[in-house]
Amino acid sequence: MKSPIQAPGKAHACSIVKKLGTVGAKLQGGKRITMDTESSRLRDERLRKLNELKEAGVNPYPYSFKRSHTAAQLKELYKDLPPETETQDVVSVCGRVLNERNTWMFADVHDESGKIQIFNHKESLPEADLKRLRLLDKGDFIGATGTIRRTKAGELSVRVKSYEVLCKSLLPLPLNWEGFTDVEARYRHRYVDLIINAEVRETLKKRSLAIRSMREFLDGRGFYEVETPVLQVEAGGADARPFITHHNTLDIDLFMRIATELHLKRLIIGGFEKVYEIGRIFRNEGMSTKHNPEFTMLELYQAYGDYNELMDFAEEMLQHVAKAVCGTTKITYQGVEIDFASPWRRVTMRDAILEVTGIDTDTIKTMDEARALASKLGIELEFAETPGEVFNLIFEEKVEATLMQPTFLIDYPVEISPLTKKHRDKPGLVERFELFIFGREHANGYSELTDPLDQRARLEDQARKKEAGNDEAQPLDLDFIQAVEYGMPPTMGIGVGIDRLCMLLTDSPSIRDVIAFPTMKPLHKAEQGEGDEGVDKKKSEKVKAK
RNA sequence: GCGCCCGUAGCUCAGUGGUAGAGCACUCGGCUUUUAACCGAUUGGUCGUGCGUUCGAAUCGCACCGGGCGCACCA
Known part of the structure; x- marks a missing residue:
């Protein structure tokens, strides 16, 4: 890479x-x-x-070419052909020429499967055709027909009897x-x-394979793949700032979704028992090697399951994907061996913090104590109002980066989990886990909150935080609360970041490597005008006012 | 948003105050069953943009544009 x-x-x-x-x-x-x-x-x-x-x-710029074999097929078919051997087998290959030697005597034709050398010699090619090769350039597409041979140097080649230009390229590579x-x-x-860069294509192919294998896994278990709105009146389901857009006819601002959660749960309420969506979501936040403004997330919901069952499920699903993409559950990411084999460690947030820092968060009961602890650890508390929020910050600051092997961090504070069912045994906590691999969050799952009164209270608390200036707090989606009031079965639900998973499986250091067209700053920012910025500011203010 | 670094030929780069450079690519010629083929010749540049300092700026200063990395935010 x-x-x-x-x-x-x-x-x-x-x-x-x-x-x-x-x-x-x-x-x-x-x-x-x-x-x-x-x-x-x-x-x-x-x-x-x-x-x-x-x-x-x-x-x-002709219309078609009849190919008999791809480069990879020929290499497989003739893998036992010894050097300096000619056959009379006639084949046709095509692709883009990326290298040429000895004044077109040898050229490498690249197709999707790989490359095959073609051999243009005066003994087998009419003089006019031989001469016309000089009108080709690297980057052109060519289709060639001829016989199979292996050269002295061991390179499988096609001795060209005839060829066609399939595309003349105008720009030099x-x-x-x-x-x-x-x-x-x-x-x-x-x-x-x-x-x-052939490896770029390989990476994107692996991404395609990862998503395909994920669909196979889910479809095989009776899930329905569904689609939910990208444009929303309220962008809920996660703590993140949304993008704002505008609908002209309705003359209203709409938000790009930051999660698919609330709509997928509406489907569970509506009677679907297993649904998933692999969809693009948009978060108006920083960009980095681990963050792209638009990224792909799998969210799945299954009725009648809880977070314990869900962890087993996630483990199995990700093992399936790793095997499909890498052929094994043992992968190497940036020089570190990561093993997807079961069982994955499950550790409570409290125990994880205790292990790394020696601090038992169970002994901290008041916000004053929590605040003192945070300042001792040098952690800034911007919006934290409760000890639970402080614990989460301590975890993120001190523990997260140490979790290299697949690890489920379980039992989160209720204050930072407004859509999660309260823990059946532990007061103040919820039945939630996040999956960490290589020190990064890869998935977030929980026993879904189904108690409508509790749900309303939690979202009202979020709305209050939003009012207080935390613009990542979740909005009050009254329609969602109404849906939950009609009754929702016990449900388990998880979101998995597809891009980050693909980074792991392809050993890619940057999220941009696994996205075909990553978000780029426009070349001429000035040409977009300061007016746009002004509008954005106005809209941001509107958002806050909600 | 903040900090550090970077921008010179189509590509990869050298050049830190005194005539704009190399390798590869391109073009032409030679040679050739090659593996980054080779040999020879030619072509190619408002040194990211603008303003300054200076007798003189790719080189120093300021601003801007674009980018990379790190931090912050986040998944």
């Missing part, structure tokens, strides 16, 4: 465009496609070749020995990144 690399930035092209007014295009610093003399020269060269192809009667490493350029022009 590519590690993050210092990015030289380049950002001055706009004025160039105006000055030169050329038609050339430039992948400047890989960061933007725009125009200047040098890239125009490289592009013009390809345009010249394009025209020569056309003049020779070649359609450089950043192909060089050092690779395409500029981080910004890679994320902005992900299609180029995908062409050049």
Whole structure:
């Protein structure tokens, strides 16, 4: 995997465009496609070749090609063919040419499965076709038909008898020995990144596989996959700041969802017993190697289960996914071996804090004591009002990063869990767990709160906190409370961060590596205007007023 | 939001006050059953943008744009 690399930035092209007014295009610093003399020269060269192809009667953008084998299929089929062996087996391959040697005598054709070398020699290719190879460039697509051989050096090759241009590319790819490493350029022009860096494609394929295997697991257990609204009047179900958008016809502000929880529970109330949604959610918060403003979350709810059963369920599901993606439950993430094999440790928040800090939170009863403890530990308490909230902060500050192997942290303070059923035995706590792996939160699950009176009281308390200035406190969703009043069966529910799971399974250091098109700052922030900012501010104030 | 670092040719980078550089890519020529093929020649740059300091700025200062990392927030 590519590690993050210092990015030289380049950002001055706009004025160039105006000055030169050329038609050339430039992948400047890989960061933007725009125009200047040098890239125009490289592009013009390809345009010249394009025209020569056309003049020779070649359609450089044909409609189809009949392939007989992929590169990987050929390598498997002929894996026992010894070096310096020719066959008379005729095959057709196609793909993008990324490397060429000896003036097109050898070229590497890349398809989705891998690459296969083609061999263009005057003994097997008509002279005109041989000459026409000079009109190709790295980056072009080609379809080639010929016989299979293995070279002296052991490279399986196709001795080309005929070939077709399948696409003439106009822009040069950043192909060089050092690779395409500029981080910004890679994320902005992900299609180029995908062409050049094969492991990017592998990572995204693994992501696809992870989600597929998750669906298989859930569908196999009788779950229904459902869809719930992205645009919401109240963004509830999690502690996070939402994005705001506007509906013109209704002339109202709407929020992008920050969780799917409240709607999925409405479905449980409506009679579904097993539902899940794998959906994009949006949180208007910081960006980092572990946070993207939009990310994908699995949330599932199953009636008649509690958080104990849910932990077994989550363990099994994630083992299934790990096996599907990595073929094993033992993976290595950033040099650390992580074992998904059962059983996963289950430790209460109190015991975890006790182990690491030597402090028994059970002995702390008053907020004054909690405050003194926090200040001793150097922990800032912005919105904390109760000891439970302080304990959670202590956990996050001192313990979280130490939980490397899959660990369920259980039994959270009730104050920070407004949608969770109270613990059956332990006053002040709820039946909730969070799953930590490599010091990061990966899932959050609980015995769902089904007591409507308790639910109303908890959300009213959240609304009060919101009023007091904590804009991550949850809003009072009266329709949801009404739904719960109609009656909700005992239910277990969990949310799993898909992106972070994929980071683990693909050994990716940044969340951006597992997202095909991660959120990027626009290139010309100024062009968006300060007016937008003004609107945002106004809207933020509105949110607070709610 | 704060701090540190970065932005020079299509790509990867050198150049810290005195004529804008290298390798690869591109183009041309040679050679060739190669593996980053090789050899030779050529081409290619408002040194991120603007303003300043200076006889002189890629180099020093300020502002801005863009980015990376860390912290904060969060999952």
